[in-house]
Amino acid sequence: MNGTASQRMLRILAAWFVVGLFALPIYYWITVAFKPNRDIFALPPIFFDFDWNLSSFEEVFGISFGFDKGLEVLPGGGNFYMLPNLWASVVIAVLSTLLTVVVATLASYALSRMRIPGQHHFVFFVLSTRMMPPVAIAIPMFFIYKSFGLLDTYTGIILVHALMNMPLAVLLLKSFFDDIPTEIDEAALIDGASRVLIFRKIVLPMAMGGIAATAVLCFIFSWTEFLFVLTLTQTAFKTVPVAASTFVTSTGTAWGNMAALGTAAMIPAFVFILLVQRNLVRGLTLGSLKQ
């Protein structure tokens, strides 16, 4: 398995090559955020030797809009001022993930442990809500939201993101719960524990890895979702993916600003993944071995 030193070296080189392959676009994207406009599309591409500057970040975070002069930023903050959008993304992604995970955990535990008539049909029904392309739902949702006053509200977007992620979360979590032996529940039942207690004290801690993995996926899907936010919001707020599209102007795309926002937008996702990392690795491998 270990092989000779040269084989090991080859494996290490191959691993670094693959890492480089994935990391290079991210590195280049980040450098775009620090480059002056004229260097962004320079041919041949400039990877290292350019005049680093923070102007794109200053614009995206409103620093050049007068914070340094103590002046108030105008309503709307200018087209390239993106801090509120970043905040909106964080709020929506965190709350929709929380909502999804709470509801999906309870639902999937029930589906895993309890027997109800037509259970298989129910699972299929849950999954089928993901079979329709989102664009087919977006326009009816617009009318429904308009009627219920949910258009252009945080609540509306949190709900739609939770609904969007729910089927995947339920199915994922059900498979995690299925992997926890029912004998544990039965032993606890014999000892007099209630269903709620078993769920809270025994099964939930054991499924924490799976829940973390599901939460990461829900967070990322909400963080990057575009169509529903585009259709169901107007001027109150925008999340990062839709806000980034405003960098596409009639006179060209502000690539530096878009890269600055993209770079900044990676940070919350990284932080979230770091927070759940301890459970995540366990969750991603949970169920990979069947007993």
Added chain:
Amino acid sequence: MNPVDRKLWLASITDRYVRGGMDRRTFLRSAAKLGLGVGALGAMSHLSARSGLGLISPAAAQENIQWPEDMSNWLKEAGKPFAGQTVRLATESTPPSNAINSALKGYFTEMTGINVEIETLPLEQVLQKLTLDVASGLGTYDLYYLDQSWMAAFSGDVIDPREKYESDKNLAMPGYNIDDFLPALVDGISMYDGVMVGVPYDIPIFIQMYRRDLYEELGLKPAETMAQYLSNAQAIQQAKGPEIFGTTGQMKSGHYSLECDWTCWLWSHGGSIFGPDKTFTGNDEAGLEAMNYWIELKKNMPAAVDSWTWDGQGQSVAQGIAGQLISWGEFFPSWDAPGGSNVVGLMEATVPPKANSLRTVEQTGFGEIPGVGHQGGSSLAVSKYAKSPDAAWLFAQWATAPETQVWITVLGGGTGPTRQSAYDDPRVKANAKPGIAGTTRHLDAVRETIANHMGSEPDLPEWAEISNDTIPVELGRFFAGEYDSPKAAMDAIKTKVDGIVAG
């Protein structure tokens, strides 16, 4: 000092400031003495409008902008009944929209008490939003940003601004002067079937732009004919290729930009999209001649033009790899922005070459106006379903008023004003300098192109689909080699377009 002298004096100090002959403090003090704080920003716009992409510093604007007293007083009175209402607008991220959203709308709110919420999006997403709004009749937007290619589709969903201006005198802004809009624009971008759909808002238009340094080195002159334009491109390509290409393009398959390029070559070769019988005529003799010209021209473009929209085209010039182009004049200021391009101060603008021949409007269909200077203007229209139509009308007038247009032009860094008076304003002329972001030195070419070379697409409800999908998709397939000949491609487009028009 009379107003004319004040403006001349302002132009003079602005000139000294721009040339570095006066420091900022002295300049602002001089401008303030004139009671023309406004003028200060005209000269400083190159400091605040960075890279020509519409980024404005509200802080800078707040320091300097003043509004004429009569305009401000009238808005205060007229806006009183609507104070607290909110006007919503969905618009493409264009220089005027960016200037208003970033720096100017706060003044409107301050004067009238009317809040303004502007949603800036890419063009195709604006179309989606407006279509949804009209289909539902819910009035989620009070104002529509209407691209000229959508006029027919939305003509039944808006309030005619002329009628509104005439019928509601309490809300008619004094000095608004609809006749001040460039007449060609009123016909080209605002009218459909006798209805004024909106007020002319901005006017991106094709002009001829070229690298002065290359032209001087190679002994070239700006093309006056289409043949000269091709030979200039070939000369640059031959002398400077492959580092510098003769010309460039916006030929992304399936994108509206590809259709825009096509119309320029079609119209300049005596062709038209539709004939008087309202059937597609791009496959006739003139249409095929245009395609052959385009194929020859494309040999002098970077291969990547097939994946570029206007963004890639503009970037190619900014990188210094293209010698000339006929395209959107609103690119021009971004190339002059220090640090924004490799061709700062090197580009020149002039009118497009003369067409080989031009069809008259009567020889075309659906009001199509052939001309080398393809225009992509837009109008601002009050929605019939608006929740605050009167407040929206006040905003529309303010946003397109002469004074606001001047501000948009000096702040917006690129847009072509739609009013004659804005082109003549000393603050706009003061920015006609090379090497500054927000330069207006291309505007003479823009104005003359509007007057004498402008081409306008046909007006029909199906045009948004035809121009944004049918034609660019098939042209993309042609340049990808899926058709044997231009004739085969044009015949295929004819079948599809005629089918769509016939319903």
